[in-house]
Amino acid sequence: MTDSVLRLEGIVKTFPGVRALDGVSFSVMPGEVHALMGENGAGKSTLMKVLGGIYQPDEGDIYMGDAKAVMAGPLEAKAKGIVFIHQELSLAEELSVAENIYLGELPRKSFGRVDWPRLADNTNTILQKLNVGFDAATRVGDLSIANQQMVEIARALTVDAKAVIFDEPTASLTDAEKSVLFDVIADLKADGVGIIYISHRMEEIFKITDRISVLRDGQYQGTVNTSESNEESVTQMMIGRKLDLSRNAAHHDLGDVALDVRGLSCGKLYRDISFEVRRGEVVGFYGLVGAGRTEIAETLFGLRDPSAGQILLNGEEVRITSPADAIARGISLVPEDRKGQGLVLGMNCRDNMTLPQVDDLKAGPFVAEGAEIAIFDQYRDRLDIRTPGWKQQAGNLSGGNQQKIVIGKWLSMHPNVLIVDEPTRGIDVGSKSEIHKLLRELAAQGYAVMVISSEMPEVLHVSDRIVAMYSGQIMRTFTSEEVTEDNLIQAISGITPGQAA
Amino acid sequence: DGHSVMKIGITQNNVGVDSYQTTYEKAFIAAAEGNDKIESVVLDAGGDVARQIAQMEDLIQQEVDAIIIWPTNGEAVIPAVRKAHQAGIPVIVTNSNIAEAGFDFVKSFSGPDNITQGARSAEIMCDKFKDVGIENEAQVVHITGQPGYTTAIERAKGFEDRLPEVCPNVTIVDTQPGDWNREKSQQVMEAFLVKYDDIDGVYAGDDNMGVGALNAAKAAGRDGIVFVGATNFAVGYEAMAAGEYWGSIYQSPVDDAEAALKTAMDVLSGKDVPFLNYFDTPKITQDNMGDYTKPVF
Amino acid sequence: MKPGTLSKALKSGAIWGFIVLELIFFSIAGEFLSLSDKAFMDWENMLLLLKQSAPIGIIAIGMTIVMVNGNIDLSVGATYAIAAIVLLDSMTWPIFAGLGDWVIPVSWLLALAVGTVLGAINGLIVWKTGVDAFIVTLGAMLGYRGIVFMFNGEQPTSHLNWTLVDFAEAEFLGLATASWFLLVVTVAIWFLMTKTVHGRNAYAIGDNREAAVNAGIRVGPHIMINFAIIGFLAALSAVVFYSESGSVNPNDGQLYELWVITAVVLGGTKITGGAGSVIGTFGGVIAIQLLRKGLGHIGADTSTVNLVIGLILIVVLILDRQLNVKGKEELKV
Amino acid sequence: MATVTKQQVGNVLAKQGILIAFVAFMIAFTIANPKFLTPDNILSVVRSSAILGVMALGVTFVVISGNLDLSVGSMMSFSTIVVLDLHDKIGPAMAILAMFAMTLALGAFIGFLVGYLKLNSLIVTLGMLSAIHGLTLTYSGGKNMDIADKEGTWFSVFGQGTALGIPVPILIFVALAAFLGLMLSKTPFGRKVYAVGGNGTAATFSGIRRARTVFLCYVMSAACVATAGLIQASRSLGSQNTVGQGLELEVLAAVILGGASLLGGSGTIFKTVIGVLILGFIQNGLLLIGLQFYVQFIVTWVIIILAVWLDIAAKRGKLWSPIA
Ligand SMILES: Nc1ncnc2c1ncn2[C@@H]1O[C@H](COP(=O)(O)OP(=O)(O)OP(=O)(O)O)[C@@H](O)[C@H]1O
Ligand SMILES: Nc1ncnc2c1ncn2[C@@H]1O[C@H](COP(=O)(O)OP(=O)(O)OP(=O)(O)O)[C@@H](O)[C@H]1O
């Protein structure tokens, strides 16, 4: 296989207590989109970081073409033509879009000056290709997460890349942006660039990739041609067993209205929002980036003050002034940004999980550590969290397992109203269906559940009713019987039913 | 020259760092306010030469009639003093003098003679050693003021030059700074006591530090040590009265402040003033302390 | 105008607004409280203010780039003192005896070189050991001060060279030598930070170090260069100041780090790095010098000055925060 | 099971690096001067470290919560002066109460500014460093404060007394360290302090009242400062306005030596105590060897950097930083 752009042989990487990569070998051909798949914590990101020069492998070699390549650091990897789009955003928020896209390689003039006109030109060319709604001078911190992700993606287009690594690029993108991304990938492919594509979304994998390599527990499981494979077999390779993907949304009786929102507004963020969630019901919120769903959730959790409207819990009007207040009223929020809002990365997994109830878990004046460990164990098993033990720092877990810690944290609060914002972002197929099952189960147990998601299959799969939002307003509410992909897409694009008809 | 009211500006070294300087400031303000011929601008350099030079410039710019300066550094302020001199404003130096290179630009110095003070402390200590008959074997430790302060340097020099002249067989076994600070000095003394089994005398750059050292000795149960300080503070005076502390140098910040103000007034009213205007800082020991009132600071 | 431009302008203008307030306050209060016949807002007085801002100002400009870079330097006061000693002492070294007044530029260069090296040592330690800059420079604040004392015991180091003093006291186009240095340094570092690749990378590193590393920016050398720059500027500040005063106490420069950091933060630089501007810092320096001068002008005594300066710092911070509140819609975290 | 792997050794080093460094210094000093390790000297060092130590305990909370406190030195001067002044006016018991109340009020003020108004703690406490110094000078009129009857007051017990043969300041320090150590590591409040310092936003999203937590840390720090002021006042029964000046940086150095990160979220009381002792013994050891004071400065510099460096090097498993 001397014509490969990139070849890995026997890569081993260990962390204290974890053998993250255990002799992984595979290769990427020019003009190929190569999917890398595996459960959360299988070692995908670690492998890519080895490729990108961020980690040094304990054993094994990397070849580019025929030559052995040592990636002593990110700089060297980049110099060799490897571009790495990270799973977690890697941006300088205070700087402009242009400066971020060309981070580390700003065009120069004499005396080390930045060539601003050239920078702006180059950036605008790329942004046009990406068809985004912001310009080169925008401060990155002012962009939504999705747009920030687009800035990351734009970096792939700045250099003469030999290989581009996308680590879950679509986790926070909606369909429109995704299709732009796929166009970009097609262009790169046409230029003979080798592409490694990591994602947990099967439909994407089968849409754009040529071959699929699978990792399980740090070990290489094999490579298959995408065209000769299917979801089921790939899943089996990943998790070592068959997965039951049947919809588990058996109807059950709905209880009283748990949450009733009437005419809620919050400045320019959203206007006149009314909906209700009953006990036993899962209500999905679907919309484009910036539709204002997250802000509604934050308001219900006491993190924003509404400018108008009422919130009723169990029929009683309430003013929720802080998250502590919300928690006391039985509301839980699994936030959108797990690193920034969900976890204290330097804290161990157990302490993270019990943080909201630490005041209630007491033995005398002290925290009852035994009870904490029991809670941790329970949710580790239930959510299949992969970690060497509760003492592991949350920051050392893989992205998906971090997300599971956050979910466990809020499930263990046994809320009346559970709000989950992008609950399966970065979660592997197996766990994802577990979480979907869990959400249904919770509803069946009488929880009122709000699911905010940008993944249509997810919303369709778990919801009893779906609220479609566009630009801060509710366009339409569907029941699971009447909803179709088409009318949902129309609703979130701002086309009212009347116009659509 | 037709002035009915004299505007006198003063820039002090570092008020608030010890009660001597604070009492000086209070006394100066009181003296100036008690005299309706005087208006005063009182500034504090906070120990910072750059700020003091800026204050000199400010006073020149405000066109005061005379400037009193308590130098943060006897040499660094000379160019600023020259500026005042060139602007026709007489400059009086107070408390610690500026270097000789600047003498041409100042009218007078008013203050204590710190070298003499150091020398006198050496004499007090030596006399006491002779009294008890240990002048040929005594071992002395020396706790100095904040490193870098003119006063600290001059007193240390006076003491260390004079002691071998009067008591040639006494040895100074160790020197460490106590930063004008009682607690710091106590800590330094604690270490000395561990290190040296035989300490006969302690000289501290002021009484505050001297009393700190005394506290350390008392706590360690070591008596028979002769404590000598300088700038007699109230605590030192009391310790003397209690018979625990041998002697010090009597120096009143009130005298210091009033002498400076008076010198400035004399200069302005055209009187002849001597260039070096030392006010007296006598020895005070347990023997003669009755002649002096307890210091107010 | 883009949304947010106004609030941004207000935000970066906070320090200038504060300066105007100070001027108004001291002018009015000065009418009643000061015995000077001259008004506070006298042109000469303002020129003097600029000159007096130079020692702290030059260092503060350097601190801006270090803090934007995500670090801090607590050792600048000690570096300043060491550079001053080298400047004054080297003029008396026998090997330079034949140079006459040409010893002046030689000593200047020597002092600047020493400052640069001291800064670079801090930077190198931060880079190679990965110890936080706060700790490295807190240690250096002690260590460098120890070197100062080692040099001449507790004695001041002095050398009064009147040629040098005359140069330092000279005025050109109405501005004192020190003022010129302050202005030139401000412009030069402003240029460095806004126009050059090095400057922009400094922002990126301070903003998100991991992202900068991932993007292949050589973070270490940047850190070291920025520390070398602040070392150089601390030395330059000493060179400018001690050319005029001719003698350095071993204590000189103590607490400068605190004043400098205060000026930088008042000027709007983020303590955690990634944001800040040299022009803002310049405003911060002027604001502090105005405050000190103004309080002297109205005859406040030492305890009042301490009290007021402390409280004003806090008030400015509160005002700044009020200006930055995005409104009621803001996320309450 | 008896074989010790390299990794285990590494783990021990990483966890106890600072302790090992401490033992190394002690051995070195003892070789240089055998008097160093005498019980008398040890007691005397620990006793004089107690004041710094008590302050460092409180600052540990503040630092773990992600903030700084540069005002503790000034505040300590304030409480010392106040309690000494009031001692003769309203009696020792009332004086102590009043002093604690005033010092806590200052702490609460800072806590309010940093916690509730979310102002930057470095600048706020820098401002308070200056403001409290001014307040102390105004209060005392710049004069030293002394208790008139130095022999006849029970007030001296806190600084000069002994119980069970151990000086009271040491007992106070140890008791407080144990109490606060438990509070930090075992109680819900301690957990919240770590969470707030580790990631304030995530803590808020977990229902922790971040402002209140920060506020309480500053009040706690003020309580420690007041205790330190009490020991100080009682030890010397008289004081200058500047007694605590400069201590803020020593306190911070001790806390950092103990391995607390200035970014917040890490550090322990036990390690802070070790940090305090290291500083105390370095100072004392160098005095005993008879080195010039400026050598102390230089040695402290080297030791601070070495200790922190080795600590983090052990944690990351590499001596040199991975920064390119
Ligand atoms: N810095 C680290 N220290 C310790 N363990 C680590 C570190 N980084 C990763 N790991 C561990 O290595 C394993 C592989 O993690 P990695 O991030 O590569 O998983 P992944 O396949 O990308 O998962 P996901 O799909 O959830 O992103 C996990 O068990 C993780 O806990
Ligand atoms: N281009 C943009 N420039 C500035 N702010 C934007 C931009 N796009 C979105 N925002 C802001 O970001 C927020 C929307 O964030 P977000 O994308 O999380 O919305 P959402 O409806 O919760 O969608 P999702 O949950 O799918 O991400 C809104 O407050 C919006 O004002």
Ligand SMILES: [Mg+2]
């Ligand atoms: Mg991953």
Ligand SMILES: [Mg+2]
């Ligand atoms: Mg959202």
